[in-house]
Amino acid sequence: QNEIDAALAALDQEIDGRTVSVERFENLEGEYTTARERWTAVEGEARAIRRRLYDRLRRTALLSARIDQLRGTQAVQVDPVSGTWNLSLSPQRQEGKLVLRMSGTLVTGTYEIKDGEGGSLRGTYAGGKLRLERIDARRGFDSVWEGELDPARRRIDGTWTATELSSGGPARGSWTAEKIEPRGAVGSISEETP
Numbered sequence: 001q002n003e004i005d006a007a008l009a010a011l012d013q014e015i016d017g018r019t020v021s022v023e024r025f026e027n028l029e030g031e032y033t034t035a036r037e038r039w040t041a042v043e044g045e046a047r048a049i050r051r052r053l054y055d056r057l058r059r060t061a062l063l064s065a066r067i068d069q070l071r072g073t074q075a076v077q078v079d080p081v082s083g084t085w086n087l088s089l090s091p092q093r094q095e096g097k098l099v100l101r102m103s104g105t106l107v108t109g110t111y112e113i114k115d116g117e118g119g120s121l122r123g124t125y126a127g128g129k130l131r132l133e134r135i136d137a138r139r140g141f142d143s144v145w146e147g148e149l150d151p152a153r154r155r156i157d158g159t160w161t162a163t164e165l166s167s168g169g170p171a172r173g174s175w176t177a178e179k180i181e182p183r184g185a186v187g188s189i190s191e192e193t194p
């Protein structure tokens with residue numbers, strides 16, 4: 001822009017002095033044209049740089065939004081409860097399976113002992129602690145199970161207390177459950193959904 005202004009100022013001076021020759025006029029006009037061409041080139045480069053900058057800013061905004069979205073996905077708590085578990089009950093030395101499903105903090109499921117006994121479970125999971133009410137298919141609500149879940153070990157350790165003391169069985173005991181890896185998911189973080 002300064003070169004253009006200087007060329008125009010020089011041209012104005014020559015015209016005002018009325019001493020301008022055709023040759024000098026052509027030279028001044030050439031200087032003006034050259035300065036104008038340089039200015040146009042610089043302006044074009046500036047436009048291209050601005051376009052690239054806007055593109056990068058848009059891409060950065062899109063990547064930032066995607067990162068936030070992925071962080072939000074990862075922030076969702078992994079459900080450590082839902083799945084199939086190998087069950088051990090003491091002091092009866094019974095073995096069986098639990099199938100649990102969690103929705104929010106509510107837990108529902110079923111259990112089956114190897115001797116054919118079975119029923120359903122209902123309860124809650126919060127702060128690493130699981131509380132279940134066992135509803136036996138024959139006896140109804142017969143015990144409360146409480147336990148602590150270790151997601152890293154995929155294991156629950158707990159105690160149970162009978163609600164029916166007249167059954168003649170033990171009034172309390174312990175229980176453990178170990179999560180069964182879904183078929184084909186060894187080393188995977190995916191969970192088996194009942």
